Amino acid sequence: MLFERPSDDLLYDALVARDASYEGFTWAAVKTTGIFCRLTCPARKPKRENTSFFETIAECLEAGFRPCSRCRPMLKLGEADPMVTRLLTALDTEPFRRWSEDDVVSLGIDPSTARRAFKRQFGMSFLEIARLRRMGKAAETLKEGASVLDAQLDAGYESGSGFRSAVTKLFGVAPANLRNKVLLRADWIETPIGPMMAIADQHCLHLLEFAERKALPAEIKKLQKFTGSGIVMGRHPPIDQIEEELKAYFAGEDRGFKTRIAGHGSPFQRQVWEALRAIPAGVSTTYGAVAAELNLPSSTRAVAGANGANQIAIVIPCHRLIGADGSLTGYGGGLWRKRWLLEHERRMAARDGG
Known part of the structure; x- marks a missing residue:
């Protein structure tokens, strides 16, 4: 049977390996310390004979175990890191600002801590995400008919060659040629099992994949070639719609998905x-x-x-x-x-x- 309850020995192996596949379905309780943890907890692992497994948090509490202070199992599965949320909120407020480590420090956040958290969650740093947002603004400026110099200054680049190089690397086309490009928009969607990247136009969703999928870069290039479009960071309405539908899905509500999908x-x-x-x-x-x-x-x-x-x-x-x-x-x-x-x-x- 696919969903038979695994043996405690198998669950212990999963605990040692920090196997995320049981995240949210099984908790490990340590008899010697009286705490219970997620199976992905980074704390040192207990001995097998000192470990019990429960299917619900209620069972852990009823058995007299208290939640671990490191993995915080009482938090909702997939709850965002408050520091990450704070920085993303600040970026949403000023998406075209040329963010620096000094700006991160001014918010009372350690840049190295932020870098690790963003790398772990998104595969790129906060400053890299901020740069992509600026480049998206530059692409929109070019599409509206502005000069390359105006777009360069909007993106916060003092060097024209550096700007042209960055645009060409990101979008696969020289800045001046973006005026002829249809622009898709891409943004992250948080889920309990990892961030997803969504890409859409004004009317429909073109791509929705887990951010760490190895084939994602190739899929994005394929999408660019197939549609003849540029891709910039930002949002079109279908991304907002699919985000709300995914929230309901992960909350256990079977509403189905109504977001329109591109006909690839x-x-x-x-x-x-x-x-x-x-x-x-x-x-x-x-x-x-x-x-x-x-x-x-x-x-x-x-x-x-x-x-x-x-x-x-x-x-x-x-x-x-x-x-x-x-x-x-x-x-x-x-x-x-x-x-x-x-x-x-x-x-x-x-x-x-x-």
Whole structure:
């Protein structure tokens, strides 16, 4: 069975490995200290004989354990780091400011601490994110017909060559040529299992992927080539809409996803993706079953290929496909996320059905 409760020995191995796939579903309690922790807690690991496992925080508390002060298991899963939230709020207030480490210090935040937190959460530093926001403003200025010099100054670059180099590296085109570009916008969306990058135009969502997905840079380049668009940091309405829908989903509300999705992919791929969206939350099926449903029983491998080509994670639920033997198969966001999503949906469906 895919969702049988793992043995305590397996959970202990997960605790030692800080395996995030059980995050939010299992807590470890240490008999010698009287505390309970997330399985991802960075604290030194207890001995196996001193460790118990519970499925709910209530069980931990009822057994007399108190929450760990390091991993803070009582906080809502995926709650944002207050320091990260504060800096992002400041950036939203002044997105075109040329932020520096001195500005970070002026907010009472240690730059090295901020750098580590942002790298861990987003894969890039706060100052790098701020620079991307400035470059997005420059692209918008150019698109509105301003001179390259005006755009350069708006972005906070004193050096014209440095500005041209930065724009070309980021958008794959020289600054003057951005006037002819349709601009998509990209922004981060926080989720309990890691940040996602969303890219959209005014009308629909083009990409939604976990930020640490190894194939993400290649997917972005492919999207730029396919659409002939530039991509800048910022938001269009579909990103706000999908963020609200994801919040509901992770809160356990099965409302479905209404955000309009761009029509990328071949006719066959779109046919497979529609079949995936028809699979209810809490249900998993196989590649072969989808092929049979499409009246193409010999196309199991083609279905798998279409599944892997999906660039709209969760909304097009490629995580709901498993192997013919019931095992979890490859997932671009990581197998631990696939297991997490399936378990989350199983519990959501069980609650709704009960």
